Amino acid sequence: MRLRTVRTDDGGTRAEIHRGARWSPTDAPDVGVLLATPDWRSTADATTHPTSPTGSAPVVTTPAKIVCCGHNYRAHIAEMGRAAPQFPTLFAKFADTLTAWDADITLPGAAESALLDWEAELAIVVGDVLSRADRETALSAIAGYTVANDFSVRAWQRRTPQWLQGKAFDATTPLGPELVTPDEADPAAGLRISCRVNGVEEQVGSTDDLVFDPATLLSYISGFTVLRPGDVVLTGTPGGVGIAADPPRFLRPGDVVETEIEGIGLLRNRITASHTEITGR
Known part of the structure; x- marks a missing residue:
């Protein structure tokens, strides 16, 4: 499985999960936050995010350490x-x-x-x-x-x-x-x-x-x-x-x-x- 963080057209970032041939959006602002979410592997299937990816970002944007x-x-x-x-x-x-x-x-x-x-x-x-x-x-x-x-x-x-x-x-x-x-x-x-x-x-x-x-x-x-x-x-x-x-x-x-x-x-x-x-x- 592959995860990434992208920049969005609202000026923020979001985490995405790669499933099959496409990237599925989540409501997490980055991969680090996504990983702290219980059952994160299933979150993308139930999420519809209105923004579009506009650029790249670090995989994790604000790690504590x-x-x-x-x-x-x-x-x-x-x-x-x-x-x-x-x-x-x-x-x-x-x-x-x-x-x-x-x-x-x-x-x-x-x-x-x-x-x-x-x-x-x-x-x-x-x-x-x-x-x-x-x-x-x-x-x-x-x-x-x-x-x-x-x-x-x-x-x-x-x-x-x-x-x-x-x-x-x-x-x-x-x-x-x-x-x-x-x-x-x-x-x-x-x-x-x-x-x-x-x-x-x-x-x-x-x-x-x-x-x-x-x-x-x-x-x-x-x-x-x-x-x-x-x-x-x-x-x-x-x-x-x-x-x-x-x-x-x-x-x-x-x-x-x-x-x-x-x-x-x-x-x-x-x-x-x-x-x-x-x-x-």
């Missing part, structure tokens, strides 16, 4: 010259970081000083309340998977040992285009994950290269904070990020970044210059 795991692909750990972690390396994002699968990503400030980097990621969307859950319980609480790119402003990330400020710029984390339920996509089977910049493949990996798999991550995170339907967990990026290249490479205005995970979906985001860079103000 976005938790991200860094250094979680063995290949990426190796290219960064680090040892395999004993525990997940976690940081948080805010809902304002999320944007649509086809949205422009605007460079913060001048391109040469931003050092904007790409990071293809598998994202988990939580479908049930989890608190101090064991791995089996956590696995059963996964509503589905979607595609993300954790675009990182390395210039800000490098300012301190804490990563938050380089990872939390507004509208820099596309999430979508759809949520795919676990019966249709299994990361343990080794799904191909890739990132292309202007058609050139910069990252390629497999989800079976994860150090901490989705169930392990949810179980670990729920040990210190409750997770609820609609919360999002980013699972890390494979090898091939720009900062690890020799010499390092970063994104410029006009670049097109495509992020794809086998069986789940494709993001396509153009990098644009900020107003400050264009006008000098």
Whole structure:
């Protein structure tokens, strides 16, 4: 089963469920709210929504929590010259970081000083309340998977040992285009994950290269904070990020970044210059 969130002609958003050959509307404003609705799988059949879809939106628009795991692909750990972690390396994002699968990503400030980097990621969307859950319980609480790119402003990330400020710029984390339920996509089977910049493949990996798999991550995170339907967990990026290249490479205005995970979906985001860079103000 596939779910998505779309923008509507009344200026809002709504969740839709794919059934057969068509998308069925629901009254939920986004997939996260839909997942918190009892018997959500049957809601679309009984719902008639008067508005029409006019554009794309993040799969989840206002999650209470976005938790991200860094250094979680063995290949990426190796290219960064680090040892395999004993525990997940976690940081948080805010809902304002999320944007649509086809949205422009605007460079913060001048391109040469931003050092904007790409990071293809598998994202988990939580479908049930989890608190101090064991791995089996956590696995059963996964509503589905979607595609993300954790675009990182390395210039800000490098300012301190804490990563938050380089990872939390507004509208820099596309999430979508759809949520795919676990019966249709299994990361343990080794799904191909890739990132292309202007058609050139910069990252390629497999989800079976994860150090901490989705169930392990949810179980670990729920040990210190409750997770609820609609919360999002980013699972890390494979090898091939720009900062690890020799010499390092970063994104410029006009670049097109495509992020794809086998069986789940494709993001396509153009990098644009900020107003400050264009006008000098």
